[in-house]
Amino acid sequence: xxxxxxxxxxxxxxxxxxxxxxxxxxxxxxxxxxxxxxxxxxxxxxxxxxxxxxxxxxxxxxxxxxxxxxxxxxxxxxxxxxxxxxxxxxxxxxxxxxxxxxxxxxxxxxxxxxxxxxxxxxxxxxxxxxxxxxxxxxxxxxxxxxxxxxxxxxxxxxxxxxxxxxxxxxxxxxxxxxxxxxxxxxxxxxxxxxxxxxxxxxxxxxxxxxxxxxxxxxxxxxxxxxxxxxxxxxxxxxxxxxxxxxxxxxxxxxxxxxxxxxxxxxxxxxxxxxxxxxxxxxxxxxxxxxxxxxxxxxxxxxxxxxxxxxxxxxxxxxxxxxxxxxxxxxxxxxxxxxxxxxxxxxxxxxxxxxxxxxxxxxxxxxxxxxxxxxxxxxxxxxxxxxxxxxxxxx
Numbered sequence: 001x002x003x004x005x006x007x008x009x010x011x012x013x014x015x016x017x018x019x020x021x022x023x024x025x026x027x028x029x030x031x032x033x034x035x036x037x038x039x040x041x042x043x044x045x046x047x048x049x050x051x052x053x054x055x056x057x058x059x060x061x062x063x064x065x066x067x068x069x070x071x072x073x074x075x076x077x078x079x080x081x082x083x084x085x086x087x088x089x090x091x092x093x094x095x096x097x098x099x100x101x102x103x104x105x106x107x108x109x110x111x112x113x114x115x116x117x118x119x120x121x122x123x124x125x126x127x128x129x130x131x132x133x134x135x136x137x138x139x140x141x142x143x144x145x146x147x148x149x150x151x152x153x154x155x156x157x158x159x160x161x162x163x164x165x166x167x168x169x170x171x172x173x174x175x176x177x178x179x180x181x182x183x184x185x186x187x188x189x190x191x192x193x194x195x196x197x198x199x200x201x202x203x204x205x206x207x208x209x210x211x212x213x214x215x216x217x218x219x220x221x222x223x224x225x226x227x228x229x230x231x232x233x234x235x236x237x238x239x240x241x242x243x244x245x246x247x248x249x250x251x252x253x254x255x256x257x258x259x260x261x262x263x264x265x266x267x268x269x270x271x272x273x274x275x276x277x278x279x280x281x282x283x284x285x286x287x288x289x290x291x292x293x294x295x296x297x298x299x300x301x302x303x304x305x306x307x308x309x310x311x312x313x314x315x316x317x318x319x320x321x322x323x324x325x326x327x328x329x330x331x332x333x334x335x336x337x338x339x340x341x342x343x344x345x346x347x348x349x350x351x352x353x354x355x356x357x358x359x360x361x362x363x364x365x366x367x368x369x370x371x372x373x374x375x376x377x378x379x380x381x382x383x384x385x386x387x388x389x390x391x392x393x394x
Contacts (some may be wrong), residue, residue, distance in 0.1 A: 003040065004034050005024055005041065005057070005264075005394065006123070007119060008024070008055060008056065008057045009121065009394070010020060010057070011069075011117050012057045012115070012117040012128075012139070015075075015117060016059075016061070016067065016089045016115040016117070016299065016347070017337070017341075018373050020059040020060065020061075021059060021393060021394075022057050022058065022059050022393070023057065023058050023059070023141060023144045023145060023329055023380070023391050023392065024055070024056070024057055024391065024392060024393075024394050025055070025056045025057070025058065025118075025137045025141050025144075025388060025389075025390070025391040025394065026053055026054070026055055026142050026390055026391075027053055027054045027056070027133040027134070027136040027137035027140065027180060027389040028049040028050055028051070028053040028133060028180055028183065028387065028388070028389065029049070029050045029051065029052045029053060029128035029129060029130060029133055029142070029180070030047050030049055030050060030133075030179040030180045030354075030387050031047065031048050031050055031127050031128065031133070031175055031177075031212060031214065031346065031355065031369050031382065032045065032046075032047050032179075032347050033045075033046040033047055033185065033226065033278065033287070034046035034174065034287040034288065034302075034303070034306065034348060035047070035050050035175065035239050035281075035284045035286040036234070036276075036280055036306060036309075036310045036314060036316070036344070036345065036347075036349070037173075037190070037192065037231050037235070037273075037277070037278050037280070037314055037348075037349075038277060038281050038284060039173030039175035039190050039191075039237075040095050040171075040173035040174075040191075040232045040235075040246070041190075041232070041236075041246045041247040041248055041249070041277050041281075041304070042190050042191045042193065042246040042248030042249065042285065043189075043190060043191075043247070043248055043277060043280070043281040043282055044187065044188070044190070044284040044285055044288070045179075045187075045188050045190070045284060046186070046187050046188075046284060046287060046291070047175055047178075047179030047185070047303055048179065048184065048185040048186070048187065048212075048305050048384045049179060049180055049182070049183045049184060049383045049384055049385045049387065049388060050128065050383070050384065051278055051382055051383045051384075051385045052120075052121045052122045052123075052128070052382065053120070053121070053122065053133065053311045053385070054118055054120045054122065054130070054133045054134060055118065055119055055120070055136045056116055056117055056118035056119070056137055056141070057116075057117055057139040057229070058114050058115060058116040058117075058141045058144075058145060058391075059071070059114060059115055059124060059145075059182050060113065060145050061113045061114055061115050062113065062205070063113035064079060064080045064081050064111070064112070064113050064334040065078065065079055065080065066078045066097055066101070066113055066114055066116070067075050067113075067114075067115045067116070068097060068115075068116045068118070069117050069118070069129065070093070070118040070119070071119045071120065073093065073119070075312075076093070076094055076155070078094055078098055078101075080111040080112070080113060080147055081241055083098055083101050083102040083105065083111070085098070085099070085167050085353040086098070086167075087165050088165065089223075090167070090168060091168060091169055091170070092168070092175075093134065095099055095167040095168050095169070096131065096134055096135050096138065096164065096167060096168055097138050098167055099117065099135075099162070099164070099167030100135055100138045100142060100159065100160065100163050100164060101142065101164025102163070102167070102294065103139065103159035103160075103162060103163055104139060104142040104143060104146060104148075104151075104159070105181045106159075107143075107148050107149065107151060107155075107216065108148050108149070109123060109143075109146035109147065109216075110147070111142075111146065111147060112145065112146055114142075114145050115143070116138070116141060116161050118134075118137065120133070123216050123353075126348035126349070126379045127216075127346050127348060127349075127352025128352075129176035129177075129180065129216065129347070131164060131168065131170070131176075131280055131356050132160060132172075132176035132177045132180050133180055133389070134162070134375045135159075135160035135164060135177065136156060136157070136160055136177060136180055136181055137164055137324065137389065137391075139151070139159055139160055139389075140156070140390055140391035141154050141391050143156070143391065143393070145392040146253070146392070149182050150180060150340075151179070153176065153182050153388055153389075154166035154181070154195075154196060154198075156177075156181050156389070157174060157177035157178040157180075157181040157192075158174065158177070160177040160181075161173070161174045162176050163358040164177075168323075168389035169225075170225060170228075170229075170321075171232060171233075172353070173223075173232070173293055174188075174189070174190060174193065174196060174297065174388065175188065175190075176255070178196060178198065180388065180389055182198060182200065182388045183198045183200075183387045183388030183389075184201070184202070184212070184385070184386045185201045185202075185203050185291070185384055186198050186199065186200045186201075186385060186389075187199050187200075187201070187284075187288045190248075190277075191222045191248050192334070193384055193389070195351045201288075201291060201292060202386075203291055203384070204384065205296075205384075206383070207359065208294065208296040209296070209359060209360055210296060210300075210341065210357045210358060210359060210365045211357070211358050211360055211381040212355070212356075212357060212381065212382050212383075212384070213355070213356045213363065213367065213370075213379060213381045213382070214353045214355055214360050214365060214380065214382060215329055215333060215353055215354050215356065215370045215374060215378060215379040216353045216374065216378045216379070217325040217326060217328070217351065217352070217354065217374055217378070218325065218351065218374055218377040218378060219331040220277045223375065227316070227319050227349075227350045228316075228349070228350060231273060231314065231316060231348075231349075233342055234266070234269060234270035234273050235270070235274055235277055237266055237270055237361070238255070238262060238266060238270055238271065238273075239265070240264070241258070241261075241262060242254060242255075245247075245387045247277045248281075249273070252278050255274060255278070259271060262274075266350075268377055269315065270312070272312075272315065273313065273314055273315070275313050276309050276310065276313035278313040279305075279313065280306055280310070280314075283302050283305060283306050283309070286298075286302050287299050287302045287303065287306070290302065297304050297334065300341065300342040300357055301342075302379060303342040303344055303357065304342045304343075304344070306344055307342070307343060307344030307345060310344060310345045310349065311327075311345065314345065314349070314350065316345060316349025316350055317330065317345050317349060319348075321348055325351060326345055326349060326350060326351065326352075326354060328353050329353075329370075329373075330343055330344075330345065331369065332370065332373050332374075333354060333356050333366075336365070336366050336370070337356065337358065337362070337386065339354060340359050340362070341357045341358050341359055342356070342357045342361075343355065343356045343357075343394075346365035349373075357380070363381055366379070367380060367381065370374075391392070
């Protein structure tokens with residue numbers, strides 16, 4: 001065992017006792033490389049698993065109760081004999097654990113009580129999808145501890161998405177869960193939600209002279225859940241006008257021919273957000289092609305265009321109030337980089353983090369500058385991790 005595993009085991013045994021077979025679980029965070037709010041509309045995304053993660057150890061406890069202890073949070077217990085969704089557990093870890101138990105039961109497993117100790121170096125509320133990492137960590141633990149057939153990364157990601165939608169109360173797409181389940185950098189096409197098509201690329205931004213930096217703006221994006229939910233809601237209201245559920249089902253030519261009617265019925269923001277989908281979906285494919293060709297300059301130029309579309313058309317950078325942390329962070333990052341690199345909103349938007357591709361020789365000064373404005377430790381560089389979420393016996 002590594003020193004890290006040994007420390008986790010020591011903490012587990014101090015809390016719950018020893019003498020049992022232990023499983024270790026790993027679930028990484030993710031960075032959305034391309035595809036801002038395209039996944040829930042059946043579009044394309046490029047996402048990468050990161051070198052920050054949830055780590056944990058778990059063991060069966062011979063009861064019907066799950067006991068969970070995680071750094072920085074109050075320990076809790078959950079009875080597995082009742083796996084129905086609870087309104088009181090929405091936006092909570094308990095809700096996600098109950099939801100994943102429900103999903104893993106559907107694989108033919110018999111839920112059994114277990115103890116789980118976790119630690120995480122994923123910045124909370126920063127838009128790196130710690131909630132998806134938690135879902136996958138819990139799901140992989142249940143897969144390992146409860147007897148049954150292996151669960152593919154795609155199936156586990158879909159189970160985690162359903163748990164987040166139903167038990168956590170957040171209408172997320174599948175990008176976060178699938179990218180973290182797969183690991184590495186992946187291009188994912190969500191046109192068929194039951195069978196998303198993915199391909200992975202062995203790519204390191206450092207080889208092209210850049211670092212992937214994320215700056216956390218100090219505002220928990222979970223407080224903007226309603227703003228976030230309005231994005232797919234408005235996009236899908238446009239699709240509904242054509243008798244469809246998602247924008248991927250609406251040819252852009254049909255959309256173009258009905259812009260005036262859509263504006264009159266749904267308002268301008270819904271139309272603008274639909275326009276962003278069509279623009280961004282094309283840019284995702286072009287950025288993936290640039291990465292595959294090793295053309296970092298084209299990738300950066302297209303990333304700047306993506307950021308502009310998110311700000312102007314998708315409008316998930318500012319919610320119109322006097323507090324606009326994401327917009328401030330983007331402006332400050334552009335000021336530091338000038339004409340070099342690229343910056344864009346990251347993830348759901350409104351709060352959380354921004355993304356920057358920074359020349360390697362400017363990383364230290366960029367981080368120091370952003371930390372000076374946002375707070376010490378709020379900006380850092382990340383590497384892509386090839387390991388997706390997994391659990392294995394120690």
